[in-house]
Each structure stands twice: as C-alpha cells, then as structure tokens.
Amino acid sequence: MDEGLIEFKNVTKLYEEEDYSVRDISFEIKKGEFVFLIGPSGSGKSTIIRLILKEFEPSSGKIYIAGKNICKLHRKMIPFLRRNIGCVFEDFKLLPNKTTYENIAFALEVLGKPKYEMKTKVPQILKLVGLENKTDNYPKQLSSGEQQRVSIARAFINRPPLLLADEPTGNIDPDISLEIIKLLARINNTGTTVVMATHDWSLVDMMKKRVIELDNGQIVRDQKRGLYGFETNNL
Amino acid sequence: MRINPRLFFREAYLSIRRNFVMTSVAIIQVVISLLMVGTIAIVIYDSRQIIKAIEKEVEISVYLEDDISEEFLHKYKDEIRSWNEIENVEYRSKEEAMKKLMEGFDENSSVFEIIDPETLPASFEISFKNPQTVEDVANRFKDGKIFDLTTPEEGEEEEKEKKEYYWKWINDITYGKDYVGKFFRVTNTIKIITFLIIALLFVSSIILIFNTIRLSIISRKKEIEVMKLVGASNWYVRWPFIIEGTVQGIMGALIAIGLIFIINMSFLKKLENAFNNLFPLPLNFAIIGTNPLQFQIFLLLFVTGMLIGAVGSLIALRRFVKI
Numbered sequence: 001m002d003e004g005l006i007e008f009k010n011v012t013k014l015y016e017e018e019d020y021s022v023r024d025i026s027f028e029i030k031k032g033e034f035v036f037l038i039g040p041s042g043s044g045k046s047t048i049i050r051l052i053l054k055e056f057e058p059s060s061g062k063i064y065i066a067g068k069n070i071c072k073l074h075r076k077m078i079p080f081l082r083r084n085i086g087c088v089f090e091d092f093k094l095l096p097n098k099t100t101y102e103n104i105a106f107a108l109e110v111l112g113k114p115k116y117e118m119k120t121k122v123p124q125i126l127k128l129v130g131l132e133n134k135t136d137n138y139p140k141q142l143s144s145g146e147q148q149r150v151s152i153a154r155a156f157i158n159r160p161p162l163l164l165a166d167e168p169t170g171n172i173d174p175d176i177s178l179e180i181i182k183l184l185a186r187i188n189n190t191g192t193t194v195v196m197a198t199h200d201w202s203l204v205d206m207m208k209k210r211v212i213e214l215d216n217g218q219i220v221r222d223q224k225r226g227l228y229g230f231e232t233n234n235l
Numbered sequence: 236m237r238i239n240p241r242l243f244f245r246e247a248y249l250s251i252r253r254n255f256v257m258t259s260v261a262i263i264q265v266v267i268s269l270l271m272v273g274t275i276a277i278v279i280y281d282s283r284q285i286i287k288a289i290e291k292e293v294e295i296s297v298y299l300e301d302d303i304s305e306e307f308l309h310k311y312k313d314e315i316r317s318w319n320e321i322e323n324v325e326y327r328s329k330e331e332a333m334k335k336l337m338e339g340f341d342e343n344s345s346v347f348e349i350i351d352p353e354t355l356p357a358s359f360e361i362s363f364k365n366p367q368t369v370e371d372v373a374n375r376f377k378d379g380k381i382f383d384l385t386t387p388e389e390g391e392e393e394e395k396e397k398k399e400y401y402w403k404w405i406n407d408i409t410y411g412k413d414y415v416g417k418f419f420r421v422t423n424t425i426k427i428i429t430f431l432i433i434a435l436l437f438v439s440s441i442i443l444i445f446n447t448i449r450l451s452i453i454s455r456k457k458e459i460e461v462m463k464l465v466g467a468s469n470w471y472v473r474w475p476f477i478i479e480g481t482v483q484g485i486m487g488a489l490i491a492i493g494l495i496f497i498i499n500m501s502f503l504k505k506l507e508n509a510f511n512n513l514f515p516l517p518l519n520f521a522i523i524g525t526n527p528l529q530f531q532i533f534l535l536l537f538v539t540g541m542l543i544g545a546v547g548s549l550i551a552l553r554r555f556v557k558i
Contacts, residue, residue: 053464076469083466093461097253109242110467154465 265487484544
C-alpha cells in the first residue's frame with residue numbers, strides 16, 4: 001500500500017487566462033488512498049484531473065503514473081493509460097442513446113471483451129450500484145443520482161487501479177450525494193485509489209480523508225484526515 | 236486486441252437507427268446535391284452534343300473552274316486529303332450539285348427553268364475533325380499555300396507565278412466566314428459556362444455533404460468524448476463513424492440515382508427524342524445515345540457519395556480523435 005501511484009513534480013499548466021491554471025505543484029498519491037481535491041472554482045482541480053488523463057500536456061514539470069512519466073507517453077498509448085483509470089464527471093457523460101446496460105457494457109466492448117464477459121460482469125456491477133432494475137432504461141429515464149451511479153458502474157467495471165471523480169455530486173441532491181460518496185468509499189475499500197475533486201464541504205468533513213486544497217493554481221494545504229476548512233462560506 | 240469488425244457494423248447500424256433524424260437529414264442532403272449534379276450534368280452533356288453536332292456542319296466548299304483537268308482534280312484531292320485537320324473530302328460534280336440543289340425544292344418548281352445545271356460549279360466539300368480549324372484551312376487556300384512548290388533557289392517572281400498556276404482552277408471558296416467566327420465564339424462561351432456550372436455545382440455539393448456529415452459528427456461529440464474516456468483506441472472510435480458516413484453517402488447516392496433515372500426516363504428521354512427528330516444531325520445523347528453516358532454519371536455519383544461519406548467522416552473526426 002506504500003507505492004506511489006500518482007506523482008506530480010513541479011507541474012505547471014498555463015492557460016491564456018489565469019483561471020484553471022496550475023503553477024508549480026508537487027504531490028504524491030499512494031495506492032489505495034482516498035484523496036479530496038478541494039478549492040474554489042477555477043482553482044485548478046479539474047486541470048489536475050485532466051492532466052492525469054493526459055487530455056493535454058503540462059507546460060512544464062513531470063507527471064508519473066505507476067512510476068511512468070506520462071508526458072513521454074506516445075499519443076497512441078493514451079487509450080491504454082485511460083483503460084486503467086475510471087472516470088466520473090459532474091455531467092455523467094453517459095451516451096443518451098444507449099441503455100444502462102449498454103452504457104456500462106460499452107467500457108468492456110471498447111476493450112474488445114467478449115459478450116459472455118459482459119453478460120456476467122454488467123449485472124454484477126449493476127447490483128453493486130443498486131440499479132439491477134434499471135437495466136434497460138435510457139439515461140433520460142433515470143434520476144441524476146441514478147445516472148451518476150451508472151457512470152460510476154461504467155468507471156469501475158474494469159476494476160481500474162485508479163478512479164478519478166470530478167465534482168461527482170455537483171448535479172445531485174445532498175442526500176443522494178451521500179449515497180454516491182459511500183459508493184466511492186466502497187470502491188476505495190476494494191483497493192482502488194480514488195481522487196475526487198469537489199467543493200461539497202459536508203462530504204469532505206464527513207469522510208475525514210486526505211485533503212489537497214488548491215487556490216489560484218497552487219497547493220495551499222495537504223492534510224491527512226482533513227476537513228474542508230474552518231471557513232465554510234468560501235464556496 | 237480482439238476486435239470484431241461485426242461490432243463496428245452493429246455499432247454503426249444502431250447509431251443510424253437511433254440518430255434517425257440526423258441520419259435522414261444527411262442522406263437528404265446527399266440526395267439533393269447529387270440529384271442536382273446528375274440531372275444538370277446530363278442536360279449540359281446533351282446541349283454540348285447539340286453544339287458539337289452543329290459545329291460539325293461547318294464545311295468548306297471549294298468551287299472549281301469548269302476546265303479543270305482530271306490530273307489536277309486528283310492532285311487537289313490528294314493534297315487536301317493529306318491535311319491533318321481534314322476528316323473527309325468529297326468531290327461534288329456539276330450533276331451532283333444540281334441534284335443537291337433540287338433536294339430543297341419541289342420538282343416542278345420554276346427554279347429549274349431559270350437555272351441551267353451547267354452553270355453550277357463542281358466542288359470539293361471538306362469536313363473537319365475539329366471544326367474550329369476551319370478558318371486556318373480556309374486561310375491556307377486564300378494565301379495560296381495549297382502547294383508548297385517553292386525551293387530556296389527560286390526567285391519570288393517564279394514563286395508567285397507557280398502559285399497562280401496552281402490556283403488557276405479554284406474559282407472560290409465558301410465557309411460562311413462572317414458567321415463561323417461568331418458562331419465558335421458563342422459555342423466556346425457556352426462550353427466554358429456549362430463547364431463552370433457543373434464544376435461549381437460539383438464542388439459546392441461536395442462541400443455541402445461534407446458539412447452535413449461534419450455537423451452530424453459534431454452533434455455526437457459527447458459520444459466520442461466518452462469513447463475516448465473509457466480508453467477506446469482511435470480506430471475504434473473512427474470505424475463506426477466512417478461506416479455510418481459511408482452508408483449515408485451510399486444511400487443518398489442510390490436514392491439520387493433512382494430519382495435521376497426516373498427523371499431521365501420520363502422527361503429527358505422525351506426531350507432527347509424531340510431534339511433528335513428536330514435536327515437531322517448525328518447526336519449521341521446521354522440517355523438514348525449509343526454509349527449511354529447516364530450510367531457513367533450514375534457510377535460517378537455513387538463513388539462520389541461513398542467517398543465523401545467516408546472521407547468526410549474521417550476529416551470531421553480528426554478534430555475530436557486527436558486528444
């Protein structure tokens with residue numbers, strides 16, 4: 001459990017506008033950790049997540065995932081990186097013209113997995129997220145909490161060692177947010193590292209996990225078993 | 236990676252079914268564009284055939300003196316025949332000239348009482364491979380370059396004399412020089428304009444179809460994003476879209492071809508027949524002609540539709556798949 005999974009070394013990513021940039025940040029996340037990235041909008045939380053996904057390159061610095069410098073990763077190898085990272089987003093990113101089952105199976109299909117594997121794995125994961133009876137519903141027939149659970153199921157079906165969640169509760173009612181975070185905690189318990197960007201302070205305070213706080217593109221706090229902060233009105 | 240190509244076709248099929256409106260719009264766009272190109276191409280081809288046939292009617296008549304000897308008759312004919320521009324040279328005797336003239340009149344017409352067949356000159360009727368060269372050939376007669384008998388040692392006087400000697404039995408030439416120049420200017424303009432029309436139409440329809448396909452792909456940006464997110468390889472993302480674009484292109488092309496065929500058979504064919512009866516010219520029309528161009532156009536439309544579908548999708552995807 002001691003191995004480093006993600007390591008940022010003096011990473012800077014600059015945008016033309018100052019917002020969303022990150023400047024000279026360094027941190028390490030170990031295997032099996034549950035980490036909150038917090039901070040106000042535009043502080044660079046999403047930028048860190050997108051850097052891990054190699055959606056773009058940092059302006060300078062190095063990013064290691066499982067010991068490999070992903071800045072040197074060939075463009076063609078990006079899909080293979082992403083297959084090891086589950087992703088959950090504020091807007092769910094479900095395919096509107098696919099059913100729950102198809103949306104989840106899609107993550108297996110893309111890897112060229114055979115049909116029988118889907119037929120066993122998808123119902124299993126649906127049970128885990130509690131959507132066994134919504135198999136054939138389309139996203140628009142589901143509540144936002146249910147849609148997010150589908151998206152978590154899709155992110156987790158390949159049992160990736162790393163799960164990234166960018167504001168997963170941003171579009172969801174507070175009481176349902178709780179279910180979502182519990183689900184992520186259960187996933188974390190299976191050994192998957194979870195990195196979650198959020199500004200939902202109540203969840204952070206409740207979980208008492210590691211907190212990395214960003215402000216204006218820089219890390220202002222990195223605390224084990226942290227709280228969101230003393231001032232809760234700076235959302 | 237074990238990837239089943241059947242999966243891509245299934246994926247494409249499902250997405251066509253589920254994005255029915257977008258797919259239909261794209262197909263209709265292909266149909267309209269190709270329908271316009273196809274129909275106008277046929278109309279333009281036919282009008283060019285008519286122009287070509289009329290151009291072929293341009294001939295030079297070389298009228299000969301009555302006392303021309305057999306020897307020179309043959310010399311003239313052989314010489315003219317040896318020119319590259321010439322398609323055919325026909326000798327028309329006095330009797331034949333009279334016969335030709337009579338064709339235009341009623342047998343009992345009083346014209347024949349006035350005209351003595353002997354007054355009509357014998358002539359050479361020259362037709363051209365490329366009628367646009369008629370003026371050059373006519374000038375050759377006029378300049379007396381029919382026979383190049385000069386040798387470097389011979390003086391000017393002698394040269395002139397010889398030319399005159401050989402000119403001797405040619406009385407006159409006619410080729411409607413006043414109107415031929417204008418006529419070709421008009422036909423050339425028509426040719427250029429029609430070419431521009433069809434080229435513009437073709438290019439604009441390619442752009443239109445391409446744009447529709449691009450829009451339908453942009454409307455599914457999210458889908459591509461998700462594919463990339465779950466780790467789909469670039470080709471895994473591309474294939475279903477390419478198949479879909481190709482299917483749209485082919486379906487649009489087939490519908491357009493069907494509609495053009497109906498238009499051809501019900502309308503343009505009648506028009507071609509009417510023109511064929513109207514002009515006593517050898518017209519090789521697109522539909523009723525011996526080597527029907529319409530099928531070549533169909534093939535072209537089919538290939539165009541298919542290629543734009545495939546290549547259009549690929550180009551439109553480039554932007555999204557890059558990440």
